[in-house]
Amino acid sequence: MNKELTAVSLFTGAGGMDVGFERAGIKVVFANELMKEAAQTYNANHPTGVMVNDDIYNQLESIGQYAGADLVFGGPPCQGFSVAGKMNPDDERSKLIFTFLDVVEKVKPRAFVMENVKALGKLEKWEPVRKKYMDIAAKLGYFCVPFVLNATEYNVSQKRERVFFIGIKGNDDPFFETTIANLLEEQKHNAPTIRELLGSLGKAGSESNPNTCTAKITFATHPIMRKSPYAGMYFNGQGRPINVDEYANTLPASMGGNKTPFVDEEYLYGEAGEDWVVAYHQGLMDGSITPEFEEAPSRLRRLTINEAARIQTFPDDYVFCGTKGHIYTQIGNAVPCNMAEAVAKAIVKYLNEHS
Known part of the structure; x- marks a missing residue:
């Protein structure tokens, strides 16, 4: 019987990554989040009292008490590296990936998992940052490899690509990268389409699916066309239409207003x-049409909180705290639970087989 693994959770947010790691049999002994509402959400779903709602810098002195935890995991804010953001390496938030390693140094876990935007794992622009990160990890005694994964391959109905920096203490296993890649391969599970995923929730405005985003959908006067009806910009705002026969694009943390993606309700429920x-x-x-309408037909409507949470694979009974805007942000910021679970299961299997 393998003993229960313990973990320290950083930049925890609403706890999407924690849900996945807990499903893989890992017990979180300390969680940290700066945003008050996200910490409240975490506590509402994890009443164990491990959440500390504070700036991580204030916790660095005392975090050594968790030395010996098996894992450190988390997704530091990524706006500094995001293609959607300003991509500024001097953004204060960009430094938090190194703060993550400061915690690793104090806790000395057997392994760590840091999630971030795909750009940090792939873009040439960030090669020096990647190298610095891996060099620091190596100095701390960890062999670290970035793996870029697509959420749709891990039972998440969302085209969300992310990098997971996976570090293992000691580097005496020459096959580490290949083994982890194979273990991740074993965890692959195709996601349902948006129609299959959302169908059972009930229509927007029903008891099980309250209508939570009232931002109007209006037409762009000067539409930017693309070949695909789902790729252009012919509606105002950054919320794009979702192809319910496929997957959603990455749900942004800026949802809640006109940046919230939308669906055709009648088509979603088979009425059109x-x-x-x-x-x-x-x-x-x-x-045959000129863009002169003011407002889109009512069958087009924004994603609800419950739908966004389900796309991010939160459990349906997960409780979210704060205003609607705060809740949309928490959902958009989260690591999809199913994706986190797949990564966690791969790590657990590796640790159990190479203890």
Whole structure:
């Protein structure tokens, strides 16, 4: 019988990563989050009292009391590295990936997992940052490899690509990278389409699926066209239409207003034979429609909180605290639970087989 593994959770947010790691049999002994509402959400779902709502810098002195925990995991804020952000290496938030390693140095876990945007794992621009990160990890005695994963391959109905820096104490296993890659491969599970995922929630405005985003959907006067009806920008705001027969694009932390993605409700529930957006796009392309409408038809509507949470694979009974805006932010910021679970299971299997 393998003993229960323990972990320190950093930049915890609403706890999406924790849900996944807990499902893999890991017990979180300390969690830290700066945003008050996210910490409240965590406590509402994890009444064990391990959450410390504070700036991580204030916790660095005392965190050594958790030395000997098996894992340190978390997703430091990524705006400094994000293609969607300003990509500024001097952004204070960009330094938090190194603060993560400060905690690793004090806790000395057997392994660590740090999640971040794909750009940090792939872009040439960030090669010096990646190298610095791996060099520090190596100095601390960890062999570290970045793995870029796509959430859709891990039972998440969302085209969300993220990098997971996985570090293991000591580097006497020459096959570490290959072994972890194979273990991650074992965890792959195709995600349902958005229609399959959301169908059972009930329509927006029903008891099980309250309508939580009232931002109007209006037409762009000067639409930017793309081949796909789901890729152009022909509605105002950054909230794009979702193809319910496929997967959602990455849900942003800026949801709640007109940056919230939207669906065709009638098409989602099979009451219409075609997505309204497809016909509108076709009309714009062939010139039979000119963009002069003020507001889109009511069958187009924004994702609800419950739908966004389900797309991020939170349990349906997960309790979120704060205003609607805060809740959308917590959901968008989260690491999808199913994706985290897959990574955690791969790590647990590795640690159990190489203890």
